[in-house]
Amino acid sequence: MSSAHRRDAATTRAAILRAGVEAFTRFGFDGVGVREIAQAAGVSAMLVNRYFGSKEGLFAEVVEVSMTDRTVLGGDPATLARDIAATLVRRTSPAADDLSPFLLMLRSAANPRAAEILRENIERHVEAHVHEVAPDTRGTDRAAVALALIAGFWLLRKVIGSSALNETDEKTVEATLTRLFEVLLPGPASRG
Amino acid sequence: MSSAHRRDAATTRAAILRAGVEAFTRFGFDGVGVREIAQAAGVSAMLVNRYFGSKEGLFAEVVEVSMTDRTVLGGDPATLARDIAATLVRRTSPAADDLSPFLLMLRSAANPRAAEILRENIERHVEAHVHEVAPDTRGTDRAAVALALIAGFWLLRKVIGSSALNETDEKTVEATLTRLFEVLLPGPASRG
DNA sequence: TCCACATGTCTACAGTCGTATACTTCGCTC
């Protein structure tokens, strides 16, 4: 038996990728080593380099998949602000442990090479996706500010662990966030 | 001559601390080594441990001073939202290189020990300072959300380098931010 | 002047990192 795995390149590659998503999201690019990732995938460390070229190559693909299969934005424009606020508060709750692409970004952005990969993927996936929802010129920068708000909220609540956000009534914070997203999102014809 | 420095413990300690602020803000806790910091201060690496106990000890003091002598918040409540937005946009401009405590936080938060130090200092300095300005219960969580917005904006614009925020007219972004801070800050009697 | 102590440096150690090279083992095909 030993590890009971038949030799299958695609399966092994997928296992490494999945372990990479989890590890990089939890500990950041500099916070985890290839040996640790490989062990979580049940393989030897060198397979990371065989299948992804390098640690940086694996990270690039991790960012790619993490930012692609997002289940975050979208929905009815009428309740969009409320929905985003509710989802954000729920997924950043202290109990929830969530492999959010925002966490991946926040915990890896300190490394310049990782930051460059993140920037390129954000522009290609997230901001492009926003451009579909809000094709007008004004919407672009407002969506970017919304992104900043979401990222900052995730940072303070889950990475730092701010007591001001964790010891307050979630409904209160959610209402505040809803008001902000109403200002930012194109739905309710907010005139500046 | 050699280094032309007289032996002065206080001066040397201050030089290491200053080099630490710069290095940790630019590269984050994990992104810089004690040898590099010591070289920037013009001393040997072991002096860091002599004066601050360890790298982590130096970081704790760096966070302390960086979050103490802030020149960010404050001012006339009537124009507070506009002032904060203007300052934020100006200091995150691509040309400006700024040793902001927000950058220190963003680039070091991935490390759990650094995150703990940051959390403790934020609660002790920033949130306490906010509590003076807005002593009412409702203001606390709104100020925390404002903090999240500022941090996220700094992240996307300066750490990631988002093109959506850097290629947009600064006045447009500044207007958007002003509207958000008007919602968040206690000044204009915003009713929810 | 000279000694004692504070100040600063040198060397070294044990560990981790990413990854290149050489090797072994399995699985499929003829």
Add this chain to the structure above:
DNA sequence: GAGCGAAGTATACGACTGTAGACATGTGGA
């Protein structure tokens, strides 16, 4: 069933990390 290429492992190397211990040096007081 033998061999051949793919899949996976083992070892090692050089660079780097934080920091402990021994050593050197300058400086103020006697």
